[in-house]
Amino acid sequence: xxxxxxxxxxxxxxxxxxxSSVFIRKITLCTFLLASALSSFSQDQKPIKFTLLLNKTVQxxxxxxxxxxxxxxxxxxxxxxxxxxxxxxxxxxxxFEKDGRPKGIGLSAWRFNIGGGTAEQGDSSGIADPSRRxxxxxxPDGTYDWSKQQGYTWMLRQAKNYGVKDLIAFVNSPPVQFNxxxxxxxxxxxxxxxxxxxxxxxxxxxxTEVIKHxxxxxLRFNYISPINEPQWDWLKQSNQEGSxxxxxxxxxxxxxxxxxxxxxxxxxxxxxxxxxxxDFLYADKGRTSRQIDSFWNPKSPLYIGGFxxxxxxxxxxxxxxxxxxxxxxxxxxSLRDTLKKYNGLEYxxxxxxxxxxxxxxxxxxxxSEMDHALFLAKxxxxxxxxxDASAWHFWNAYEPGNPLNPRYFLIxxxxxxASKPENKYTITKNLWALGHYSLFIRxxxxxxxxxxxxxxxDMEVAQQVMVSAFKDPNxxxxxxxxINYTSETKKTDFVLKGLLKGQALKLKKHYITSEKQDDNxxxxxxxxxxxxxxSISTFIFSAx
Numbered sequence: 141x142x143x144x145x146x147x148x149x150x151x152x153x154x155x156x157x158x159x160s161s162v163f164i165r166k167i168t169l170c171t172f173l174l175a176s177a178l179s180s181f182s183q184d185q186k187p188i189k190f191t192l193l194l195n196k197t198v199q200x201x202x203x204x205x206x207x208x209x210x211x212x213x214x215x216x217x218x219x220x221x222x223x224x225x226x227x228x229x230x231x232x233x234x235x236f237e238k239d240g241r242p243k244g245i246g247l248s249a250w251r252f253n254i255g256g257g258t259a260e261q262g263d264s265s266g267i268a269d270p271s272r273r274x275x276x277x278x279x280p281d282g283t284y285d286w287s288k289q290q291g292y293t294w295m296l297r298q299a300k301n302y303g304v305k306d307l308i309a310f311v312n313s314p315p316v317q318f319n320x321x322x323x324x325x326x327x328x329x330x331x332x333x334x335x336x337x338x339x340x341x342x343x344x345x346x347x348t349e350v351i352k353h354x355x356x357x358x359l360r361f362n363y364i365s366p367i368n369e370p371q372w373d374w375l376k377q378s379n380q381e382g383s384x385x386x387x388x389x390x391x392x393x394x395x396x397x398x399x400x401x402x403x404x405x406x407x408x409x410x411x412x413x414x415x416x417x418x419d420f421l422y423a424d425k426g427r428t429s430r431q432i433d434s435f436w437n438p439k440s441p442l443y444i445g446g447f448x449x450x451x452x453x454x455x456x457x458x459x460x461x462x463x464x465x466x467x468x469x470x471x472x473x474s475l476r477d478t479l480k481k482y483n484g485l486e487y488x489x490x491x492x493x494x495x496x497x498x499x500x501x502x503x504x505x506x507x508s509e510m511d512h513a514l515f516l517a518k519x520x521x522x523x524x525x526x527x528d529a530s531a532w533h534f535w536n537a538y539e540p541g542n543p544l545n546p547r548y549f550l551i552x553x554x555x556x557x558a559s560k561p562e563n564k565y566t567i568t569k570n571l572w573a574l575g576h577y578s579l580f581i582r583x584x585x586x587x588x589x590x591x592x593x594x595x596x597x598d599m600e601v602a603q604q605v606m607v608s609a610f611k612d613p614n615x616x617x618x619x620x621x622x623i624n625y626t627s628e629t630k631k632t633d634f635v636l637k638g639l640l641k642g643q644a645l646k647l648k649k650h651y652i653t654s655e656k657q658d659d660n661x662x663x664x665x666x667x668x669x670x671x672x673x674x675s676i677s678t679f680i681f682s683a684x
Contacts, residue, residue, distance in 0.1 A: 194588055199587050200584065207253070210274070212253075227295075230244045247578050249306040252307065252308065254277075305362075307362055318335055344396035412431075436454075468522055468602065472526040513572065540552070550574060551571060587609065624675045632671060648681065650663070
């Protein structure tokens with residue numbers, strides 16, 4: 141009996157030792173894994189030091205804005221005063237609530253669509269959606285009716301009242317009575333304009349009359365863009381007003397408009413290209429391409445540099461040139477390098493929303509609302525830091541759609557807003573993403589060069605932490621926008637280099653937008669320069 145018990149005790153002891161050994165090994169392994177994790181976490185938390193080179197300036201910013209096309213008529217003309225005033229406040233206000241949150245995003249440019257008359261045509265216009273038909277000030281009998289486009293004009297006046305710097309008129313189609321087919325879109329796929337050959341001067345005079353009228357109303361258009369995305373065919377199925385143009389037809393239009401504005405002694409400047417994609421501006425892509433060389437090369441027969449009302453602003457739309465980091469970066473780099481060959485030319489990104497699928501950007505599954513906002517900020521960042529854009533405009537400020545999938549708008553209009561007036565619209569994260577730039581980067585500010593301590597290349601930066609910095613020319617403020625594109629918290633540190641003698645700037649404000657519902661340019665502790673995961677931050681340094 142004793143022997144049996146001893147054997148049992150020995151076996152029991154061995155089992156205990158074995159279990160103890162396994163337990164110790166597990167503890168050791170857990171300790172090792174924890175130490176490794178802490179070590180990795182510590183390395184990740186090493187701050188990225190950004191050096192701001194205040195004495196190395198790049199481009200000066202003219203404006204950051206948006207377009208109010210189609211649905212502006214309904215909002216401005218039909219909505220209750222409180223709701224439409226709130227929309228205007230969200231877009232144009234630079235004020236702040238008592239808790240430090242902004243009331244709006246302070247756009248400094250607003251694009252106004254001069255209609256072609258498809259609204260008067262009704263269903264016979266061929267444009268199925270009534271919201272996308274636009275009235276025309278010029279009647280077929282040659283008289284002007286300034287009661288047209290009341291909603292558009294209401295919102296334009298709000299922009300003016302809020303102090304928006306640049307009011308910009310743009311046109312998708314000439315008046316339908318001037319067009320070859322009497323419609324606001326093309327019938328034949330031939331690449332030429334829908335404008336009749338004998339109506340160039342009439343079209344120019346029409347635009348001049350519109351500008352004159354709004355001047356008298358105290359709503360001066362600083363710029364007029366008479367042609368939109370000339371590379372596309374704009375056939376009936378486009379479901380909106382539009383017309384293709386060749387470079388030669390564009391030149392004839394700009395020339396006629398310049399003469400008309402000059403005769404009326406109007407100072408409104410002409411925006412010329414409005415390319416449907418950025419690469420049409422510099423690359424040979426068939427008709428209506430290589431626009432920079434066509435219009436600003438003094439040796440070109442289409443040279444517009446000598447026109448009194450022309451500008452040195454080359455407008456392009458960022459659509460379909462951001463699918464993948466290589467395309468995003470190289471397209472804007474090529475555009476920038478081309479512009480440098482022509483003295484004084486500047487790039488304006490004058491339309492962008494997520495029309496293509498680039499916004500999905502390696503995301504598995506369905507992108508979230510914050511994913512959309514981050515990608516929008518990423519495109520803006522690259523237009524400024526790689527393309528050297530001196531203006532940036534979003535399309536479209538508001539459209540009907542799902543606020544959780546805000547590819548095309550800043551503010552989602554409820555598709556059932558007529559039947560559900562208590563819920564007409566929803567603010568999306570896109571609004572605040574753009575606001576990190578439009579609210580704080582004001583006209584006249586200058587982008588400065590930056591250096592970073594992590595030595596990432598451009599492709600790596602596009603998936604990590606992106607930065608852009610702008611200073612007030614008088615040296616009293618510095619705005620730094622930082623995008624944390626990762627799912628980890630990142631720490632930052634800022635070093636200001638190139639301060640003038642006696643100049644001192646101190647971090648005074650920090651704002652954050654993240655996936656959290658209330659993080660919409662929310663004031664953040666000044667002493668905390670950490671970047672939350674998947675977030676956009678704005679740091680503001682001001683003079684002491």
